[in-house]
Amino acid sequence: MKVRTKDACILLIxxxxxxxxxxxxxxxxxxxxxxxxxxxxxVFINIALGFIYLLxxxxxxxxxxxxxxFAIVTYELVVSAANNMFIIPNIIIDVxxxxxxxxxxxxxxxxxxxxxxxxxxxxxxxxxxxCSLVAFVLTRIIRFGAIGGSTVFxxxxxxxxxxxxxxxxxxxxxxxxxAIVAVLMIFTLKRGAFIIVAIGxxxxxxxxxxxxxxxxxxIHRMILAVFILVAIYLFGWYLIDKYNIGILTRLSNAIDxxxxxxxxxxxxxxxxxxxxxxxxxLFGHGFHSVFYNLRPFGKARFAHNSLIETLYDYGYVxxxxxxxxxxxxxxxxxxxxxxxxxxxxxxSYTMVSMIVLTAISYxxxxxxxxxxxxxxxxxxxxxxxRDKDY
Numbered sequence: 001m002k003v004r005t006k007d008a009c010i011l012l013i014x015x016x017x018x019x020x021x022x023x024x025x026x027x028x029x030x031x032x033x034x035x036x037x038x039x040x041x042x043v044f045i046n047i048a049l050g051f052i053y054l055l056x057x058x059x060x061x062x063x064x065x066x067x068x069x070f071a072i073v074t075y076e077l078v079v080s081a082a083n084n085m086f087i088i089p090n091i092i093i094d095v096x097x098x099x100x101x102x103x104x105x106x107x108x109x110x111x112x113x114x115x116x117x118x119x120x121x122x123x124x125x126x127x128x129x130x131c132s133l134v135a136f137v138l139t140r141i142i143r144f145g146a147i148g149g150s151t152v153f154x155x156x157x158x159x160x161x162x163x164x165x166x167x168x169x170x171x172x173x174x175x176x177x178x179a180i181v182a183v184l185m186i187f188t189l190k191r192g193a194f195i196i197v198a199i200g201x202x203x204x205x206x207x208x209x210x211x212x213x214x215x216x217x218x219i220h221r222m223i224l225a226v227f228i229l230v231a232i233y234l235f236g237w238y239l240i241d242k243y244n245i246g247i248l249t250r251l252s253n254a255i256d257x258x259x260x261x262x263x264x265x266x267x268x269x270x271x272x273x274x275x276x277x278x279x280x281x282l283f284g285h286g287f288h289s290v291f292y293n294l295r296p297f298g299k300a301r302f303a304h305n306s307l308i309e310t311l312y313d314y315g316y317v318x319x320x321x322x323x324x325x326x327x328x329x330x331x332x333x334x335x336x337x338x339x340x341x342x343x344x345x346x347x348s349y350t351m352v353s354m355i356v357l358t359a360i361s362y363x364x365x366x367x368x369x370x371x372x373x374x375x376x377x378x379x380x381x382x383x384x385x386r387d388k389d390y
Contacts, residue, residue, distance in 0.1 A: 009053040010108050011118060013101065016042040016049075017372060018126030021157045024368060025133050028154030029140065043093050043371070050100040053108070061107065065328060069099040072321050076287065079314055085286030085293075095287065098367045102374035109382025110389075119168040127158075127165055131180050134158045138187045152188050153361070153368075159185060159197055159353060160372045163346045166204065167379065178204075192360050200352040207337065207345040262304045262360060265296045269303050273312050284315035288365065302365055306358040309365045322364060329354070329377060336384050343380040350376055 020042035027035035054060060076095045080086045134155045141151065158181050165177045178201050185193040272294055273281065285293065290303050290312050303309035311319045333351050336344035350373050357363040363370055 005056040006053050006108060007112070007115075009049045009056070010105070010112075010114060011122075013046045013049050013053075013104070014114065014119065014375070015122055015126075016045050017375065018122065018130065018161070020046070020371070021126070021130050021161060022133060025130070025137060025154045025157060028151045029137050040089060040093060043097050043367075044089070046371075047092065047097055047100060050104045053104050057107070065106070066103055068321070068325060068328070069103055072318075072325065073099050075318060075321060076314055079283050079318070080287035083284075083286030083289070085289060087287055087292070091287050094365065094367045098370040098374040101371060102378045105375045105378025106382045107378075109379045110386050113383075114168070114379075116168065123164050123168045124173065127161060127177055130158055130161055131177070131184065134184050138184060142187070152190060155184065155188055156193060156357075156361075156369060157372070159193065159200070160369045163349055163376045164372070166346045166349070167343070167376070192356050196353045196356050200349040203352060204345045204349045207348055211337075211340045211342060211344060265301070265304055266308055268296050269294065269308055269312050280315065282315045282317060284311075284313050284318050287313060289313050302362050304361060306362065306364040309362075313365070326354075326358075332381050332384070336380070339384070339388075341380075341384050341387065343383055346376065347380045350380075 020039060023035065023039035023042065027039040060066070073096055077086070077091070080091060080095075085091075134157070137151065137155055162177060162181050165174050169177070182197045182201060185197045188194075269290060276285070288302075290296065290309055291300055294312070295301070296303075303312065307319065307322070310322050314321075330351065333344065333347045336347055341347075353369075354363060354373060357369055362368070
């Protein structure tokens with residue numbers, strides 16, 4: 001049996017994405033420079049495979065979303081070069097990787113489907129390893145105390161890869177992994193992670209029941225979904241009570257503590273942006289300028305808000321381009337729900353994580369979480385376009 005280049009590229013990208021997740025989670029635990037290099041290697045391999053995929057095509061569709069992605073990448077690279085912020089290899093990973101993988105998976109899914117058998121095996125093994133490593137990291141944090149916010153952030157890859165389980169595994173495994181991820185995120189003590197899994201998983205099961213075919217089957221699925229959600233939440237509440245996990249207290253204090261000081265960071269960045277020159281406000285300061293140059297309160301950190309980060313780094317033009325892309329994703333999700341697409345629940349789940357991470361964490365500026373999301377968006381939207389065409 002002859003293996004097509006594009007099929008091989010897609011499967012290898014999917015495999016190396018899990019390798020990236022595992023190596024990056026371990027890097028977050030060790031902060032070893034060697035593991036930083038090791039965790040970057042799968043991303044560069046996937047970038048190379050993405051370009052090989054595009055070069056193997058006889059023609060490339062020039063459509064709105066492809067032009068928008070090209071415009072975003074080109075604009076960010078040019079602005080960064082003009083401001084002497086062309087920082088290699090970080091700029092390659094954070095600017096090029098996720099838009100490229102989004103376009104590649106969108107193009108592939110419009111005409112093809114990943115081998116379900118192979119994708120299923122990779123997903124089960126990959127998610128099992130990811131969840132096991134996340135559990136190990138959280139156990140270390142609980143036993144030896146906080147290692148650092150960035151370490152906990154790497155555990156978010158568990159809920160970022162969860163939609164692949166919904167796409168390629170059966171309902172039983174989907175429920176098991178949903179419960180595992182929900183429990184893991186409770187022990188992170190992170191409000192954003194708790195909100196994402198609570199709302200995201202609930203929305204997935206509710207929409208999955210809504211989109212079910214016949215009325216009898218729809219009612220059956222709705223009852224099953226409610227039962228699963230209640231079971232997960234009761235178990236989560238039991239864990240919170242038994243181990244005295246302060247996640248609910250942290251949620252209630254979100255307004256009082258300004259989102260762990262995020263509002264102060266936002267005010268500082270916006271004040272500096274408003275004092276910038278006209279050209280800097282229009283085109284920005286360049287790649288990761290908040291992190292490398294502004295350094296809020298003397299610490300190398302991001303804005304903890306992708307829109308504010310984009311505004312400072314790439315100005316009004318860059319922010320408008322990003323907002324157009326976000327609106328495109330939201331519009332496609334709504335369209336899929338209205339059409340009762342089978343992938344609408346998965347797409348909706350990713351919208352929850354995208355919105356929350358964009359609002360209070362890192363998402364579009366650092367491609368760690370964006371890479372699995374971009375692949376899922378490409379698969380879901382590509383399938384949806386294919387179904388409409390047929």
